Amino acid sequence: xxxxxxxxxxxQRPLLLFAVTPPRRTTTAEDxxxxxxxxxERLRDLDLDAxxxxxxxxxxxxxxxxxxxxxxxxxxxxxxxxxxxxxWDGPVVVYRSTGKYTTGELxxxxxxxxxxxxxxVLVGASxxxxxxxxxxxxxxxxxxxxxxELELGGVAIPERHEAxxxxxxxxxxxxxxxxxxxxxxxxxxxxxAKSMVSDYRYDCAAQGRDPAPVVFTLSVCGSRKTLEFLxxxxxxxxxxxxxxxxxxxxxxxxxxxxxxxIAEDLxxxxxxxxxxxxxxxxxxxxxxxxxxxxxxxxxxxGDLLGRGPSPVGPGPHRRAGRP
Amino acid sequence: xxxxxxxxxxxQRPLLLFAVTPPRRTTTAEDxxxxxxxxxERLRDLDLDAxxxxxxxxxxxxxxxxxxxxxxxxxxxxxxxxxxxxxWDGPVVVYRSTGKYTTGELxxxxxxxxxxxxxxVLVGASxxxxxxxxxxxxxxxxxxxxxxELELGGVAIPERHEAxxxxxxxxxxxxxxxxxxxxxxxxxxxxxAKSMVSDYRYDCAAQGRDPAPVVFTLSVCGSRKTLEFLxxxxxxxxxxxxxxxxxxxxxxxxxxxxxxxIAEDLxxxxxxxxxxxxxxxxxxxxxxxxxxxxxxxxxxxGDLLGRGPSPVGPGPHRRAGRP
Numbered sequence: 001x002x003x004x005x006x007x008x009x010x011x012q013r014p015l016l017l018f019a020v021t022p023p024r025r026t027t028t029a030e031d032x033x034x035x036x037x038x039x040x041e042r043l044r045d046l047d048l049d050a051x052x053x054x055x056x057x058x059x060x061x062x063x064x065x066x067x068x069x070x071x072x073x074x075x076x077x078x079x080x081x082x083x084x085x086x087x088w089d090g091p092v093v094v095y096r097s098t099g100k101y102t103t104g105e106l107x108x109x110x111x112x113x114x115x116x117x118x119x120x121v122l123v124g125a126s127x128x129x130x131x132x133x134x135x136x137x138x139x140x141x142x143x144x145x146x147x148x149e150l151e152l153g154g155v156a157i158p159e160r161h162e163a164x165x166x167x168x169x170x171x172x173x174x175x176x177x178x179x180x181x182x183x184x185x186x187x188x189x190x191x192x193a194k195s196m197v198s199d200y201r202y203d204c205a206a207q208g209r210d211p212a213p214v215v216f217t218l219s220v221c222g223s224r225k226t227l228e229f230l231x232x233x234x235x236x237x238x239x240x241x242x243x244x245x246x247x248x249x250x251x252x253x254x255x256x257x258x259x260x261x262i263a264e265d266l267x268x269x270x271x272x273x274x275x276x277x278x279x280x281x282x283x284x285x286x287x288x289x290x291x292x293x294x295x296x297x298x299x300x301x302g303d304l305l306g307r308g309p310s311p312v313g314p315g316p317h318r319r320a321g322r323p
Numbered sequence: 324x325x326x327x328x329x330x331x332x333x334x335q336r337p338l339l340l341f342a343v344t345p346p347r348r349t350t351t352a353e354d355x356x357x358x359x360x361x362x363x364e365r366l367r368d369l370d371l372d373a374x375x376x377x378x379x380x381x382x383x384x385x386x387x388x389x390x391x392x393x394x395x396x397x398x399x400x401x402x403x404x405x406x407x408x409x410x411w412d413g414p415v416v417v418y419r420s421t422g423k424y425t426t427g428e429l430x431x432x433x434x435x436x437x438x439x440x441x442x443x444v445l446v447g448a449s450x451x452x453x454x455x456x457x458x459x460x461x462x463x464x465x466x467x468x469x470x471x472e473l474e475l476g477g478v479a480i481p482e483r484h485e486a487x488x489x490x491x492x493x494x495x496x497x498x499x500x501x502x503x504x505x506x507x508x509x510x511x512x513x514x515x516a517k518s519m520v521s522d523y524r525y526d527c528a529a530q531g532r533d534p535a536p537v538v539f540t541l542s543v544c545g546s547r548k549t550l551e552f553l554x555x556x557x558x559x560x561x562x563x564x565x566x567x568x569x570x571x572x573x574x575x576x577x578x579x580x581x582x583x584x585i586a587e588d589l590x591x592x593x594x595x596x597x598x599x600x601x602x603x604x605x606x607x608x609x610x611x612x613x614x615x616x617x618x619x620x621x622x623x624x625g626d627l628l629g630r631g632p633s634p635v636g637p638g639p640h641r642r643a644g645r646p
Contacts, residue, residue: 189514190514191512191513191514191561191563194561198566199562199566202566238514238517238518239518240514240517240521240522247525269563
């Protein structure tokens with residue numbers, strides 16, 4: 001099982017990713033360039049394995065409730081990378097919402113990528129009612145035929161596992177379709193995430209398969225609006241965390257600590273169960289304070305994973321990245 | 324708010340209880356005495372605040388699935404105490420399943436107790452379809468009229484909170500009816516327990532009430548049969564814990580560690596949120612190994628709470644009670 005272009009050195013090394021949503025499609029080329037440059041500047045010292053570029057789809061068909069932040073079409077992540085993210089020389093993981101593209105568009109894009117620099121996470125349509133140009137399994141098939149070297153990732157959703165109990169079977173099928181790593185939805189419910197990877201791990205063991213790395217996405221929340229948006233996206237925020245965020249004098253600091261606790265719990269759990277894992281930090285909000293806290297969170301998780309200048313272990317240096 | 328006969332010295336001191344189910348009604352007086360003596364012997368060094376005596380009701384009306392352990396009527400907990408537990412000179416918490424008794428029986432029992440030695444936890448009928456001699460609110464009313472000095476406890480169920488989100492309101496009503504402390508159902512889902520006390524704590528704050536102590540019940544599980552019984556009783560065992568228990572070479576040791584982790588998490592959470600709390604250890608199984616592990620667990624929690632010979636703090640002495 002390959003582990004993506006970023007980790008050929010040591011397949012057991014936990015991954016550290018940082019996820020960015022491309023700017024709105026209405027952004028001028030100059031502004032897009034400024035955003036890209038600032039992003040590279042911010043992430044330079046983080047010792048990331050890869051930069052993740054999301055492919056935003058209008059998900060209002062999935063949730064009839066009013067979207068807390070409006071949906072605005074964004075630049076294509078592949079184009080944003082090649083045109084603007086020229087300052088980033090590390091690997092990238094480009095998301096593809098398969099339903100947005102024709103099979104021709106996807107096949108062409110797959111074939112044009114350098115597998116040493118790019119991997120892709122394919123995301124199926126967000127609801128069965130969506131107008132879909134290419135289904136997830138068609139896209140997986142295209143990747144296999146047109147770019148078998150292109151590392152393929154899949155999405156894993158702990159909330160779906162909590163509700164239906166079969167996400168590990170979905171992961172098994174994705175792995176059979178070529179998926180070499182998973183990235184989760186934002187994790188606030190650590191128990192649900194542990195249950196999902198636990199079922200996945202025991203399922204792999206029963207079938208004699210090696211588990212693929214599971215990269216847990218973490219995202220800080222600094223306001224009620226962001227909290228609403230997370231819940232709108234389908235993230236299950238346990239009531240006690242929700243209460244603490246709503247009542248905290250500094251919700252962003254509280255959220256930062258919650259994310260670190262979740263990461264520590266998951267790292268310990270995956271290590272004990274021999275599940276290859278990693279973390280992906282994203283900011284679901286575009287507020288400056290939350291983006292800055294995301295970068296600090298990634299630094300703190302780098303610490304936790306034993307990277308960069310601060311070795312893992314208790315001591316005052318571990319607090320360096322805290323707000 | 325009174326805190327029971329056991330803790331007049333320091334109302335903020337976390338409680339440590341140990342719960343015992345009286346022997347079967349068919350047990351001879353000699354055997355009941357032997358069991359009582361052995362129980363006292365086992366618990367002598369634990370520095371408990373009180374011994375809890377359960378009042379077992381046939382709960383098959385609550386769950387149509389086959390009961391993993393058969394229901395066998397047990398000795399009355401009040402009689403077991405006065406006749407056999409003469410070696411226990413500390414306080415006791417006697418449970419009363421109100422539906423089993425007439426109002427006359429309950430009023431008589433309430434009036435005969437020494438409030439310096441006894442408190443009672445009243446438990447309502449397990450389902451609305453049960454034949455009920457006295458309802459929970461009738462029993463609460465009887466206690467108020469016949470034994471206002473008798474400290475009253477109530478049951479709190481995190482699983483019910485997870486399903487309906489209103490257990491904190493039920494706790495508020497019980498507190499208004501005179502309940503001065505809560506004892507939870509066995510906790511395996513620490514997130515559900517935290518959410519319940521979080522909602523309870525914020526509800527108290529909003530109303531200017533002091534929260535009553537919440538005593539979390541913990542119980543080790545050493546076999547698949549015990550696991551099934553816990554689930555039959557309505558305990559939500561998260562899938563990852565269930566997997567670990569089912570696959571562990573030594574499930575009892577795994578369960579012991581899980582219980583300690585839950586306790587550490589809850590102690591930290593309650594301390595941070597200024598919620599008075601405590602632990603109650605019970606063995607839902609009558610297997611010797613599981614009872615012994617329960618006693619060790621209570622010793623370990625005593626350690627965690629800073630009791631007995633071992634002060635709280637990291638270090639090898641904290642491992643003394645581990646299996």
